[in-house]
Amino acid sequence: MIRSDVTGHRSRTRGIFVVILALLVFTTDRCNAASPEPAPTYAQANELRDDASLHAIAFYDAEHGIAAGDHGTILRTDNAGQTWQVQPSPVTCRLDDVVWASDRRVIAVGGAYDRITNLSRGVVIVSDDGGMRWRRAGDDELPRLQRITMQADRALIAIGDWSDTALTNQFESHDGGNSWRATDPSDSQAIRPDKLTAANQLTWASATKQHSPIRAVCQVDQHNVWAVADHGMILRSLDGGRSWTASRGDGRQSAVMMISS
Numbered sequence: 731m732i733r734s735d736v737t738g739h740r741s742r743t744r745g746i747f748v749v750i751l752a753l754l755v756f757t758t759d760r761c762n763a764a765s766p767e768p769a770p771t772y773a774q775a776n777e778l779r780d781d782a783s784l785h786a787i788a789f790y791d792a793e794h795g796i797a798a799g800d801h802g803t804i805l806r807t808d809n810a811g812q813t814w815q816v817q818p819s820p821v822t823c824r825l826d827d828v829v830w831a832s833d834r835r836v837i838a839v840g841g842a843y844d845r846i847t848n849l850s851r852g853v854v855i856v857s858d859d860g861g862m863r864w865r866r867a868g869d870d871e872l873p874r875l876q877r878i879t880m881q882a883d884r885a886l887i888a889i890g891d892w893s894d895t896a897l898t899n900q901f902e903s904h905d906g907g908n909s910w911r912a913t914d915p916s917d918s919q920a921i922r923p924d925k926l927t928a929a930n931q932l933t934w935a936s937a938t939k940q941h942s943p944i945r946a947v948c949q950v951d952q953h954n955v956w957a958v959a960d961h962g963m964i965l966r967s968l969d970g971g972r973s974w975t976a977s978r979g980d981g982r983q984s985a986v987m988m989i990s991s
Contacts, residue, residue, distance in 0.1 A: 766823040766842035766851040769801075775822040779803040781982070784958035786838070787948045790830040796861045797958050798825035798838045799945075806861040811956070811966055811977040820866050821853050826876045831886065836861045837907040839888055841874030850874045850891040856907045868909040871895055887913065938965050938974040941983050960984070 769775055784799035797805040802819035825840035834857075841852040852872035855864045875890035886903040888910070893899065896912035903910045934944035934957060942959040949955045955967040956977075963979035 766821070766853060767844050769822040773801075773822075775801040775819075779816050779819075779962075781962045781979075783945065783960040784962060784964065785945045786825065786827045787946055787956050787958045787964070788828045788830055788836075789948055789950045789956065790833055790836075790860075792950055792954060794833070794860060795948075795956065796828050796830070796836055796838070797964060798828045798840070799958070799962075800824050802840075803962075804838065804861065804864060805962075805964070805978075808860070811964065814964060814978045817862060817864065820855055820864055823851075823853055825853075825855075826874075827878045829878045829880055829886070831880055831884070831906050834858055834860050835906050837867070837878060837886060838864075839875035839878045839890070841872075841890070843874070850893075852890055854888075854907055854910070867907050872901060872910060873899065875901075935959075937971065940965065940974075 778801045782800040782803040784797050784803065784805070786799070787795065787797040789795040793808055793810050795807045795811060797803075797814070802821040802823060802825060804817040804819050804825070805814045806817050807814050821840070823840055823842035825838045827840070828836065828838040830836050836857040838855050839853065841850065843850055850873040852869050852875045854867040854869040854872065854875070856867045857864045871893075873891035873893045875888045877890075878886060878888045880886055886907055888901045888903070890899055890901075893912070898912045898914065900913040901910045902913045931943040931945070934947065935942065938944060938957060940959060940963070942961055942963055944957045944959050944965075947955065947957045953968055953970050955971050957965045957967075957974070959965065959979075961979055961982035961984070963982055964977045965974045966977045967974045
């Protein structure tokens with residue numbers, strides 16, 4: 731009888747171990763430790779991208795532009811902003827900045843924070859066809875990135891949250907964003923975040939006569955200026971910022987819904 735109980739206990743132990751191992755494998759497969767957590771099942775990113783808040787906009791020339799924002803949203807124009815198309819995105823987290831490395835290569839950066847651990851996770855996505863198709867680049871172990879720029883030597887410099895692993899918040903790429911290495915924070919080439927402050931956002935909102943805060947501005951030339959805002963709104967000025975018209979999202983405003991029994 732004792733022998734039988736021991737055998738049964740061992741069988742149950744092995745069964746529990748197999749279940750735990752399977753759960754670990756499943757969880758690891760679903761959520762890479764170096765990637766932002768996937769969006770909740772009830773948050774359908776594809777359905778939210780049309781009205782997503784936009785945080786970055788960049789033009790290669792007067793015709794070709796990319797805007798990016800929440801939910802991995804990527805918008806592309808190849809006709810000077812007459813129309814903007816939502817492009818398929820490999821990520822569902824927020825994208826904070828975008829830069830053109832050439833007429834074909836475009837790089838966007840962003841990231842998110844784990845809901846439980848609050849760890850900062852970064853993403854880098856790259857397009858090799860002017861922003862139509864995008865892929866994840868070598869962003870393993872990067873923290874959330876907020877700014878990216880291209881230097882005179884065509885090196886890409888990105889800045890984001892502090893990384894305890896790399897002991898820096900600045901990273902550089904010399905292969906068009908495919909791979910990244912830590913950069914000394916004292917490097918003279920390093921950049922600093924220059925996103926619009928709350929006061930600047932209000933100033934721009936007043937200048938553009940919009941209710942939504944302006945999140946980013948891009949000046950293509952002396953007269954051609956672009957701005958992005960919440961609710962997927964994109965604005966354009968042809969006179970250096972004195973007057974503005976909506977290229978996308980005209981009339982969109984914030985709303986509050988209250989339900990009372």
